[in-house]
Amino acid sequence: MPPIASFAEDRTWHIASVSKILSPGLRIAWLRAPTVAQAWRLAADVHETAIMAPPLNAAVVADWIGSGVFQQLTTAVRVEAQARQAIVAKFLDPQGFQSQPEGYHLWMPLPSDANSSEIVNTLRPHGLSVVGADVFAVDRSSGSPALRVSIGGTLSRERLERGLRLLGAMTAPNATRKISLV
Structure with missing residues (x-):
């Protein structure tokens, strides 16, 4: 099903995470905010409380997305x-x-x-x-x-x-x- 964000883009925050899709240990998530300003504000708030996602985890997930491994893994999980x-x-x-x-x-x-x-x-x-x-x-x-x-x-x-x-x-x-x- 299409995400709610596709029906109300100007009012919806869409959050997804590798934790629920592949592995809780990766601790990588992403977000689509209604506006760039709201995304920057959230990024600043997150930085004040959590600093950042683990760089190695982010690099692994980015590589998996780019190489197609992420899709293979999600298919295997399904x-x-x-x-x-x-x-x-x-x-x-x-x-x-x-x-x-x-x-x-x-x-x-x-x-x-x-x-x-x-x-x-x-x-x-x-x-x-x-x-x-x-x-x-x-x-x-x-x-x-x-x-x-x-x-x-x-x-x-x-x-x-x-x-x-x-x-x-x-x-x-x-x-x-x-x-x-x-």
Whole structure:
């Protein structure tokens, strides 16, 4: 889809980063400001607080963009994300979560009687990164229980399968809320 900036160029700041596309460790981002003056003002503010992006990271990313490596890497990331989404489809009810076809996260609403903390704590030793919805809430006392499940990162496909199998068992409609792992 086209970015919002393409519809309201004079009022939109478009920010993108290599951190979400390729690797969090690169810490390189770019911005399109509505005007050159606003871009310079932001650059001055950033310089006062962060000095600059790591020069080696900036040079690597610039080289990757110029040489076409960046496009190859982003294609490989998309292919891996699609493969991991296919693994998710084998172990979780497709009606039980929302995700993007090339995304590394799932959003899983839970039944009102579910204990998201228990699920998170049970899955932690199995390597599947799961966070309760309350972490993202402004008011943690309200809202429905849900989970954000990360299917990316350094987790192997085999460990992802094991974690998803357990998550599927814990969140199945007829599952008991207590599962013994012994």
